[in-house]
Structures are given as C-alpha cells and as structure tokens.
Amino acid sequence: MFEIFSSVDNHTLLLLVVSLGIALTFEFVNGFHDTANAVATVIYTKSLSARTAVVLSGICNFFGVSLGGIAVAYAIVHLLPVDLLVSVNTNLGLAMVFSLLVSAILWNFGTWYLGLPASSSHTLIGSILGVGVANAVREGLPAGAGVNWHKAFEVGLSLFISPVIGFVLAGGLLLVLQRMLKNPALHQPPVGDAPPPPGMRAALIVSGLGVSLAHGSNDGQKGVGLVMLILIGILPGVYALDVDTPAAEIAAVRQAAARFTDYFDAHRLEIEKAYRAGDIQEMPQKASAVSCDVRGAVAASEAIQQRLALYDSIAAVPPAERWNLRTDILCLDDAARIMEGLPDGSTGQLNIGELRRTLRRPTEYAPDWVIMAVSLALGIGTMVGWKRIVVTIGEKIGKTRLSYAQGASAQIVAMVTIGLADGLGLPVSTTHVLSSGVAGTMAAHKSGLQMRTLRSIAMAWVFTLPAAMLLGAGLFFLFSRLA
Amino acid sequence: MSQDAIDRFLSWLQADKDRLLLVGGMPVDELVAHAAAQGFVFTVEELKARQALVHLVEGT
Numbered sequence: 001m002f003e004i005f006s007s008v009d010n011h012t013l014l015l016l017v018v019s020l021g022i023a024l025t026f027e028f029v030n031g032f033h034d035t036a037n038a039v040a041t042v043i044y045t046k047s048l049s050a051r052t053a054v055v056l057s058g059i060c061n062f063f064g065v066s067l068g069g070i071a072v073a074y075a076i077v078h079l080l081p082v083d084l085l086v087s088v089n090t091n092l093g094l095a096m097v098f099s100l101l102v103s104a105i106l107w108n109f110g111t112w113y114l115g116l117p118a119s120s121s122h123t124l125i126g127s128i129l130g131v132g133v134a135n136a137v138r139e140g141l142p143a144g145a146g147v148n149w150h151k152a153f154e155v156g157l158s159l160f161i162s163p164v165i166g167f168v169l170a171g172g173l174l175l176v177l178q179r180m181l182k183n184p185a186l187h188q189p190p191v192g193d194a195p196p197p198p199g200m201r202a203a204l205i206v207s208g209l210g211v212s213l214a215h216g217s218n219d220g221q222k223g224v225g226l227v228m229l230i231l232i233g234i235l236p237g238v239y240a241l242d243v244d245t246p247a248a249e250i251a252a253v254r255q256a257a258a259r260f261t262d263y264f265d266a267h268r269l270e271i272e273k274a275y276r277a278g279d280i281q282e283m284p285q286k287a288s289a290v291s292c293d294v295r296g297a298v299a300a301s302e303a304i305q306q307r308l309a310l311y312d313s314i315a316a317v318p319p320a321e322r323w324n325l326r327t328d329i330l331c332l333d334d335a336a337r338i339m340e341g342l343p344d345g346s347t348g349q350l351n352i353g354e355l356r357r358t359l360r361r362p363t364e365y366a367p368d369w370v371i372m373a374v375s376l377a378l379g380i381g382t383m384v385g386w387k388r389i390v391v392t393i394g395e396k397i398g399k400t401r402l403s404y405a406q407g408a409s410a411q412i413v414a415m416v417t418i419g420l421a422d423g424l425g426l427p428v429s430t431t432h433v434l435s436s437g438v439a440g441t442m443a444a445h446k447s448g449l450q451m452r453t454l455r456s457i458a459m460a461w462v463f464t465l466p467a468a469m470l471l472g473a474g475l476f477f478l479f480s481r482l483a
Numbered sequence: 484m485s486q487d488a489i490d491r492f493l494s495w496l497q498a499d500k501d502r503l504l505l506v507g508g509m510p511v512d513e514l515v516a517h518a519a520a521q522g523f524v525f526t527v528e529e530l531k532a533r534q535a536l537v538h539l540v541e542g543t
Contacts, residue, residue: 035535036538049528189486389531391531400537402540439540456543
C-alpha cells in the first residue's frame with residue numbers, strides 16, 4: 001500500500017489523504033453517534049460496567065466490519081447510475097465524491113451536535129441521491145435519470161421495512177418471554193445496584209455485543225463503499241479492479257462475457273423493439289466522457305473477452321487498461337440489468353442475475369487495509385462516543401424506563417434483523433431497527449406507543465433525506481464548477 | 484439504589500424551578516457532586532446510562 005502512495009505526485013497524494021480523512025471521519029462520527037444504542041441497555045441494567053461495555057462494543061464494531069462482507073458497501077455505491085460511476089476518474093467524479101462526503105458528514109455531525117434525530121443511513125443515501133439528481137440536471141437530462149431507481153427502491157424498501165420488522169418481532173418476543181419467564185423481576189425496570197439474574201444477564205450481554213457486531217457489519221460497509229469510490233476515482237490504475245482476483249474467477253468473467261455476447265446478439269431485434277416502444281430510454285447527448293447503452297453491450301462484452309484473453313491475471317493488465325476493462329464490465333452489467341427489467345421478460349433460459357454477479361466480481365472488492373482503517377475509525381468512534389454523551393436534565397430522562405426482558409427482546413431482534421440485512425446486501429438504519437424494537441416491547445408491555453420513536457423515524461424520512469439530498473446537490477453544483 | 488436515586492433527584496429538581504435552573508448546563512461530574520451533596524448518590528456512568536436510554540428510546 002505504501003509503495004503505491006509513494007509513487008503518486010504530491011497533488012494526488014494530498015487529494016487522496018484529504019478524501020480518505022473525510023471518509024474515515026464520517027465513519028468515526030457514525031461510531032460515536034450510535035454508541036448509546038449499542039451500550040445503553042447493558043450499562044443501564046448493570047449487566048456490564050460502562051468501561052467494559054464500551055470497550056467490548058468498540059471491539060465488536062471493529063470485527064463486525066470484516067464479518068459483514070462487501071455487499072452492503074456496493075449496494076450504496078450502485079445507487080449512483082453507472083454513467084456517473086464510470087466517470088469517477090474525472091474531475092466531475094471527484095466533485096461527486098467530495099460532495100457526498102462533505103454533505104454526509106456535515107449533516108451527521110450537525111444533527112448530533114444539535115441533538116436532532118437523524119440516521120447515518122438516510123443521510124448518506126440522501127447525499128448520494130442528491131448528487132445523482134444534480135449530475136443529471138447538470139447534464140441536461142431529466143432529474144430522474146440521475147439515480148439508479150431500481151437500487152434506490154430496493155434500499156428504500158429495506159430502510160422502511162426493517163423498523164416495522166423490529167417493532168413487530170421485538171413486541172412478539174417480549175410476549176413470549178412474559179409467558180416463559182415467570183420471575184416478575186425480569187419484567188420490571190432494574191432496582192438497586194445488583195446485576196440481573198445470570199441467564200438474563202448473559203442474554204443482555206450477548207445480544208448487546210451482537211448488536212455492536214451487526215452495527216459494525218452494516219454501518220461499517222457504508223464507509224467501505226465511500227473509501228472505494230475515492231480510491232477508484234483518484235487511483236484508477238491501481239484500484240479500478242481487484243488485482244488479487246483468482247484465475248478461476250477471471251475465467252468465469254470471460255465465460256459470462258461470452259454468454260452475454262451471444263445473448264445480446266440473439267436479441268438485437270427485441271432490443272430495437274424495446275427502444276422504439278420506449279421500454280429502453282435513448283441516451284441523450286452527454287457532457288461526460290462515457291455513457292453506457294444497451295446497443296453497446298456486444299462491443300463491451302467482446303472487449304472484456306479480448307482483454308482477459310491477453311492476460312492471465314488482473315495484476316498483469318497494464319494499469320492504463322484496467323479502467324477501460326472496469327468501464328466495459330459495468331456498462332455490460334447495466335445493459336443486462338435493463339434487459340432483466342424488460343416487460344416481455346426476454347431473458348430466455350439465461351440466469352442473468354447469476355451472470356451479472358460473476359461479471360462484477362473483480363469490480364466489487366475492498367483491500368484489507370481499507371477494511372482495517374474503517375474498522376478502526378468505527379471502533380474508536382464508538383469508544384469516544386460514550387465520553388461525549390451530554391446529559392440533559394429534563395422530563396424525558398425522568399420518565400424513561402426499560403425492563404430486562406424489554407432490553408433483551410429489542411437487542412435480540414435488532415441483532416438478527418441487521419444480520420439478515422447484511423446477508424441480503426441491504427443497508428438498514430441500525431438506530432431505527434433498535435429503537436423501533438424498544439418501541440415494540442413498550443407497546444406489547446402496554447406502556448403505550450412511543451410517539452417519540454415514531455417521530456424520529458418520520459423525521460429521518462421527511463427531514464434528513466431531503467435535507468441531505470439538497471446539501472449533496474448544492475455542494476455538487478459548487479464543486480463541479482470549481483473542478 | 485442508583486436509578487432510584489436518579490429518579491428522586493429529578494423529582495427534587497422538578498419541584499423547584501430555581502433548582503432546575505441551577506443545574507442547567509452543569510457538567511456531568513459537577514451535577515453528580517451537586518446531587519451527592521443533597522443526599523442523592525449515583526455515579527456519572529449511571530446518569531449517562533439513563534441519558535443513553537433516552538437516545539435509544541427516541542432513536543436519536
């Protein structure tokens with residue numbers, strides 16, 4: 001890694017260091033923003049001392065980033081349309097990366113400082129959508145063309161449904177625990193200084209650390225996605241493709257490209273028909289260097305095969321050619337995605353989804369040092385966050401109570417829900433999942449519906465998402481003028 | 484009896500606006516020392532845990 005950085009000029013190095021610094025700060029802020037969620041229950045119930053809980057939570061967040069894979073990271077990256085992603089090595093691409101980073105961090109830190117409800121996920125996604133829309137407007141395209149709406153719908157659905165799942169399952173689990181656990185003390189808020197009974201204490205500790213692990217795996221991946229955007233944009237020759245892709249996977253990519261060549265060749269008529277019917281949009285003349293088009297899919301797939309036939313590893317591909325190879329892969333993948341969505345379903349016997357995953361493999365990766373840096377930023381942020389909790393004496397602090405069983409139910413459900421989202425490659429708001437879980441247990445316990453939780457979740461949708469979009473779009477217009 | 488002590492301290496503060504005004508903006512360690520001087524004994528970490536619980540319930 002250091003050899004790579006020592007070979008770049010001072011200007012690029014400065015740009016790289018500043019960008020990486022901002023991305024890691026975003027992750028650090030995310031860590032201390034969410035500390036309270038991860039450790040509040042275990043410390044409040046005296047299951048662990050504050051120091052032990054915070055250190056263990058930081059460590060679990062650290063390891064969670066490595067355990068989460070990279071599917072969530074690239075779900076975030078692919079919210080941007082492929083045309084913008086393949087232009088990321090230009091000044092426009094850098095303006096995009098800086099706008100995303102600065103708007104996300106400003107909003108995240110600002111809401112934390114002012115004590116306003118916010119979600120890091122909604123902030124980041126709002127910034128990405130804002131930049132995408134602004135780029136489309138700048139290019140003279142309809143605003144809607146600036147976002148990969150298919151992916152945005154998937155991500156939006158996951159952000160919307162996950163708190164509902166948290167609410168219902170945590171409430172249901174509490175009802176089950178109320179039937180199974182007859183000790184009344186488990187269903188009351190903690191009294192005195194004694195820790196909970198051993199079984200419940202173990203459940204609270206394990207589920208609390210599980211929430212931290214899940215938080216690291218989901219929220220950490222958002223930082224990994226941002227860092228990869230930066231690296232690919234600033235050092236495309238080095239990071240455009242995974243140089244460690246095994247030979248067998250390279251062969252699989254060639255095969256996938258060959259099958260796509262046959263597929264697109266065989267569907268020329270259907271493609272032209274879809275263009276005429278308006279099922280595939282004609283690409284208007286654009287100002288950016290590259291644009292992907294379904295009509296160019298055969299050329300892209302043939303170019304991939306030709307390049308990979310010449311080299312037996314990605315490392316052997318000259319750095320100057322790696323960017324073109326990446327562009328061809330992403331353009332072909334996008335064309336295949338469009339074909340998948342055609343109304344007549346003309347995909348035949350081909351498993352397009354599986355072939356697309358194979359094709360994208362060399363482009364969707366993260367070097368170990370990136371995972372390590374993001375893990376450290378998130379882990380340290382979590383540990384620092386506890387020190388930064390500001391106590392505000394008032395009505396709320398006096399009325400807030402939680403029983404052992406409520407805490408355990410909410411944490412177990414949050415841990416499982418976020419873990420499942422990781423498996424499906426979907427970003428979720430860890431804060432919303434956990435808080436709605438607590439609200440679900442309160443509703444099941446007949447302590448009333450937590451309007452404060454509902455208000456916070458609603459605020460993220462009606463306030464944070466549009467605000468981050470506007471901030472991202474505004475900064476993109478500003479930075480793209482300066483670029 | 485830390486959480487109970489926090490509850491009683493809050494009730495005591497809320498019973499008199501001047502007491503509430505006095506602690507407004509007070510750093511946590513000073514607040515805990517002030518509470519102890521009035522006979523309400525709890526630690527900084529216990530008070531922070533209660534605040535963290537507010538964040539958790541509110542989703543902030």
